[in-house]
Amino acid sequence: METQDAVAALAALAQETRLDIFRLLVQAGATGLPAGKIAEQLGLPSATLAFHLKELKHAGLVTFTRQGRSLIYAAVYHRMTALLGYLTENCCEGNPATCGLPAARKEPA
Amino acid sequence: METQDAVAALAALAQETRLDIFRLLVQAGATGLPAGKIAEQLGLPSATLAFHLKELKHAGLVTFTRQGRSLIYAAVYHRMTALLGYLTENCCEGNPATCGLPAARKEPA
């Protein structure tokens, strides 16, 4: 993962509402959640939710598929993995033990 | 690590200049670097650097000690470790394999 992408992903997650959304989607798993359900769970106005979903989408952390009238959003795990890989490498300069971490697997994407 | 702290750490790193500063300090290791050296390496005006160092300090990602006229800054590894732990848990809901990662060691701080 490039620095630019890492900054984008970090910025996307560096906001409480978006982090909440992302966590909710991670919990939801591969099935994902329709936008309306997310809004309901977090008590967000639709416009606000749409704004944050766009940010997450732009950072590559979520995707969606249409299903009838609903858009089903889901977390993009490999993107998160790539971010963790980037941070581990740049935190520990190739020696994760520096940060008390086991070695991260090579990022698959 | 609490969500609030994670958001603060993410926000601190979600900025190219600050990420550059942090990486430089990680590379510098436990010895750290004087502010002037950081400014020189990255070509930053002193006011701009001071602003970003304050952000990183506030997020707990760097500390400093005075040494003569210089302030020596150093990366706070355990904070980064805690952030990685938080993200791993919240990305994978206790099952890091979900993201293709080995289990993270329990955060020491």
Added chain:
DNA sequence: ACTATATTTCCATATAAATGGAGATATGGA
């Protein structure tokens, strides 16, 4: 075609972040 539902885009507004010059503060040495 019409109506209801799901979600988005548009827009105005409010709030916060980033930049860098100029001046203030702290330390060390002559």
Added chain:
DNA sequence: TCCATATCTCCATTTATATGGAAATATAGT
């Protein structure tokens, strides 16, 4: 004490982000 050095704080300006009402778009059912 005076001067140089290292870094910070103050401030004005610019730029980006967050919020949410209202209207637009897409789909489904009747």
